[in-house]
Amino acid sequence: MQINIELNGQETAIECEAHETLLMVLRREGMSSVRFGSSTGETGASAVLFDDLLASSEVILAAQANGHSVVTLESLNTDSSLHPVQAAFAATGAMQSGYSVGAMILGTLQLLKETPDPSEIEIRDMLSGILDRETAYVKPVAAVKQAAAVLRGEEPEPFRPLILKPMTDGVNAVEVDPDDSPPEASDAIPRLIPSSEVPSTSVVGQPEVKVDAVRLVKGNPAFTADFDIRGLLHAKVLRSPHAHARITSIDDSEALAIPGVHAVIHHENINRIKYASGGQSYPNPKPHDQVSFDNKVRHVGDRVAAVAAETPQIAEEACALIKVEYEVLPAVFDELDAGNPDAPVIHDEVDTVDIADRDRNLVHQIFAERGDVDSALQNADRTYEQTFRVHQVQPAPIEPHISTAWLDSDERLVVRTATQVPFHTRRMLAPLVGMDIKDVRIIKPRIGGGFGAKQEMLIEDIVAHLAIATRQPVQLELTRAEEFYASRTRHPQTLTYRTGVDSEGNLVAQELKLVGNTGPYGTHGYTVQTVAGLRGLSSYNCDNKRFDCDVMYTNIPVPGAYRGYGAPQALFGLEAHMEDIALDLGMDPIEFRRQNWVKVGDEMNIAPHLGEQGTTEEELDEYPKVMSNGIEECVAQGSRAIGWHRRHDESWKNPVDRTHIRRGLGFAFCMHGTSIPFLDMGGCSIKLNDDGSFNMLVGATDLGTGADTVLGQIAAEVLGVPLEDIRVYSSDTDVTPFDTGAYASSTTYISGTAAKKAADVVRTRLKERAAMLLDIEIPCSIELRDRRAWAPDGRSVSLEEIALDSLHLNEQEQIMGTGSHVSPDCPPPFAAQFVEIEIDIETGQIEIIKMVMAVDCGVAINPVTASGQVEGGMLQALGYAHCEEIVLDDKGAMVNPSFGPYRIYRADEMPKTEVFLVQTMEDSGPFGAKAVAEIPKDGVAPAVRNAILNATGVRIDELPFTPERVHRALKGN
């Protein structure tokens, strides 16, 4: 059928099918800013102005749009300039991945047309239909306000951090005056507390606009789905309806007979090659317990077969026609049941080796001990034991997993894919498709959020197999439901802490026993639980520590990497446990922690014994030490901002006008890591161009985190140029240097140091060439700044002149440098997490009123993107604590695989959020930087738990804090 729509002001005739949505035809018309988030429209990534109103185009049939007007973000892109709304979104850091920014900008246009000076409630209501896992909506709200001001003709304030005076000397605690309150500022503005130890810089430390801002804010092609390829086929995956079953027969003949179907692949026609899908360094942790297609399925949603066809609909129809017979087997879901004698053996195949105890579904046993825990517990004045249970959640990036594979002109395999680990993917994929690594190229374009779910070779092998089978390009995009139950999730765990304390309140022994649930495949099962042990036993000084962990196979959807990587689970237990011990001892919870937490110079005494590079005590010369720690300043700033003194104010906690409400405040001490020492590696190369600008190639993977920007800032600082003179290209295995990828809070620290090293090489050569031009004998006396090389006597030569001279005129050469970095250190960032809650004691409903996180991430290379990381991390952490959960029925099928039933926070219900960046100088990091991306995931759940305790006296040691669970706890059952 033909429809006629007014598309961006132009009458447009479009051919379409009755079943096609407006989203499908708009994308076919080249509107790349309109993006898929879920077929039910809740993500809003596909929203357009439909008859001047914001509406999700994936729930509108194209036929319904006949005769209507449709406006997309492309309507603003009339020339190279930015519309004021686009400019505001770029200037305020409102985009991280920018996947849904088109919808946000269109919504802003509509809102401001009706309401030039909207209230925050109106802005948040407009944003309520656009889900965002990255910004926590804080900076998008600021962007709308700034755009409104500009359109009203006002001059907005530059978007910069609010500089606050330190409240401490950086070492000692202070008593916070209850009458003291921090200066007022928008939530979106990061509060920056500078350190006198940090040298002055020009580009580093500045709130630079992201280097990919124009591409994102205009909705230009940027993401995997945005790039057209001629002859593209679409893949769909037939998935298991059973949690555990053997495939006894599979018949694809009817599926292959459908016109438009090009290939069907399954275990009978794809080679059986073992691998582990976790995107990790070589050699991938064992066991290698997966194959592309198996004759056994181990969770509901596991792969059975895949189809490549000319349309997604044909592929889906073909999947339905594949006849599969199953021998259904018993299944087990709880990690505590998985080792029982009557539990089914999930990996009974002979070709999976290196399982600790196959018959008990025990994948790994992990053990590490310092000192003598048993003896110390026996001699402790008091001992405490407490068990916690944490649940399964999904990272829920708004862009689902998507990959496109094709054979290029040289018949090499190219995969453009939404991945956090392009280099690992290349290495892992090549053997599965029978190719050499040199014949595989992985390209990572922009990614619409990853958060760990994309630290996995999840679907690249499927599209690669199909592209090779059909010799045509093939694309697979997961549905939202598949993203929930067939991608990756956070590991459920049962954690038991035992702690011994002496009469002075000092920890003398601490043990964490952990049973981790890795689902049906090992993937990140070893490393996530290891990090849980590492993070769960590193925050506090104690001579005797022990981690004792069993990692179990079960039949739940596969857990894997999720931002925080074991730390959110462990710190929920640890920070709840420490709170309860403090209260039992009659001590102030912060004071008790302070007495025990690690300080500058203290050893991290269990860290070397855990992890992929774990060592024994005998192998070590010395233990790593904490070299920077700003926690006292964090506690002071956070206490003041949350009004910590109110925690004992009974009149505040029990409001007389709302008798069913109790108020409480909660705290958690957070310590994370920065990269994996001796393992994470990043590379960078930089070359000089004719005009004095630079091309910078990095293997690092920007997920929307701003990595390209931050690495560019580091290079610009070294080279004495503005950020705009550094053109960054990242993550293409044919072109850029190697990088382990975006995980383990490593990019700024590891890849940033690689960028700094590469820039140092270029800088040295630039100075030597400048010395030639300026006739100076000592090149090291030359300084680079303001795009020029300056001699001590005040003479200078521009970088452009150096470039033209070196490329064209004298002793020609390409000035370029490479750098790579691996670190022996893992400097911990620290943070103080505070929350304020209200709890309805009659219904169990909790409302989070305010979240404050004060973070010591060393020097924030870009305070706007760094604070954005903290805001988004807290949003996800809040979901973990409060409302997100994967719920399975008794057969192992997920009952809530869509947004709504799986509840993630919307813009119109977010608590107030404030971020403080407390500077410290971490000498091992580039310009003093440590990590910031994962620590915001660690403290919200325990802080909310401790706030419930403060409000009601009730302890809840299981997540999430849904109304029914809280109600039952309040009732004592």
Added chain:
Amino acid sequence: MTKIISYQRPENLEEALSLISQDKHVPLAGGTQLNTNEDTEPLHLVDLQSLALKGIASSNGKLKIGSMTTLHEIMKNSDCPDLIRLSSRSELPSTLRTLATIGGTIASGDSDSQLIASLLVHDAEVTILNSSDGELSVPLQEVLIKPEGLESELIISIDIATDGKSLLEATGRTPADTPIVSVAARRCSDGDRMAVTGVAPTPVLVDPENPTVSLQPPSDFRGDSEYRIHLVKILASRALDLLNGEK
């Protein structure tokens, strides 16, 4: 998604009635539910957008809302009672309420619909058109419990009372969550009304003095039956207190 075989857009009610009386032909309102339905049964869609069923008008102390009026339009209309406007906003987020209609919301009969509960306490009467009886005015609660649904019938409009004081109390996982249970209540000159969501296959009217009588709520992961009954008691009591001006 729904397997859609054909799409038609009738220009008048007669044509629409004729189309929807055919096998597998269903009326399409905003599309937020039908177009996203995972049921793979093939359907012919009959789009009602050209039937002039949009609009909000006052008559005889009541408000008539055309069935194709969107929740966004209701939310923005100052003639609508505050509760109806508020519930239209709470029902769906910004990018879906511009499409979803009041008629479609009623046709879905969603157990969790705060808008339906609010309409129930505002004495909503639904004007239904079918080819044998012509236009009929039916109380909303009877439309919701019709076992055969609205097959071969069109919702034309909804009349609601606008007098009295009305409000809604709810408990959800987060402030904007679809409530586990919500209680809408209204007080006017001839007494109180109360409707509850999350306790039956559709929102239901209950006795304000004894709101849990005969309720047998289903259990799910957000709340079991016993907890839902508990919530009805608490929220109903609060709603009455608020109507009494006690809080």
